[in-house]
Amino acid sequence: MSDNQASTGQSYLDKATGAIQSGIGSLTGNTADKAQGENRKTEAEVEKDLSHTAAKAGPFSMTAEGGVAKDNQDRTDGSWNQNVGAAKEAVGGFTGIESLKQQGAQQNKEGKEQEAAGQVSDLGEGLKNRVGGNVGAAVAGLTGNDAQKAEAQRQHDDGKARQRGVEADLQKQVEADRA
Known part of the structure; x- marks a missing residue:
């Protein structure tokens, strides 16, 4: 998140965005997009845990x-x-x-x-x-x-x-x- 506040809602949004980005990377064969998407999903999971x-x-x-x-x-x-x-x-x-x-x-x-x-x-x-x-x-x-x-x-x-x-x-x- 931009304000460095852990947020469950934002983590769900980031995880979904990461999944979409990773999926697009898989479909297009772009390994960089796929890796960025996977990283975003991982960061979202950490943010969700921190929020709780x-x-x-x-x-x-x-x-x-x-x-x-x-x-x-x-x-x-x-x-x-x-x-x-x-x-x-x-x-x-x-x-x-x-x-x-x-x-x-x-x-x-x-x-x-x-x-x-x-x-x-x-x-x-x-x-x-x-x-x-x-x-x-x-x-x-x-x-x-x-x-x-x-x-x-x-x-x-x-x-x-x-x-x-x-x-x-x-x-x-x-x-x-x-x-």
């Missing part, structure tokens, strides 16, 4: 584009409640204190629900910020307001970080469930 990358550090998510988002507090509190509940459940089971075991199981369950509610909230907020940032950037582009365009891009990138943070947590949960 996020780093997590505690309750913060960061994207390659510079977006930063802090997790909804329900996600953090829910995770804490799950851990405390699981510990109570284990201690109750180990000591034979059934009431502690049941209390721990209940706290663990409530923590999972609380974390899920925070994830839903963050997904919605992230989507809203991404759409709002895209609309704002388009309007700023039409008016030529570079400061507004930069702010809209930041809004988009922060929304993307929020969304990718939830996706990273969900992927981690899936992998833990498989283990």
Whole structure:
């Protein structure tokens, strides 16, 4: 992409363009066109992967584009409640204190629900910020307001970080469930 921003949509467009260019190169026997098309498809795949990358550090998510988002507090509190509940459940089971075991199981369950509610909230907020940032950037582009365009891009990138943070947590949960 021309603005060095990783974009899933742009990667699909670049991959299609590369496939067409490679196909034309094959039909015409032009090995240079075929090679350029294959390179474009490979670059598009890398761009798509980069677009879906996020780093997590505690309750913060960061994207390659510079977006930063802090997790909804329900996600953090829910995770804490799950851990405390699981510990109570284990201690109750180990000591034979059934009431502690049941209390721990209940706290663990409530923590999972609380974390899920925070994830839903963050997904919605992230989507809203991404759409709002895209609309704002388009309007700023039409008016030529570079400061507004930069702010809209930041809004988009922060929304993307929020969304990718939830996706990273969900992927981690899936992998833990498989283990």
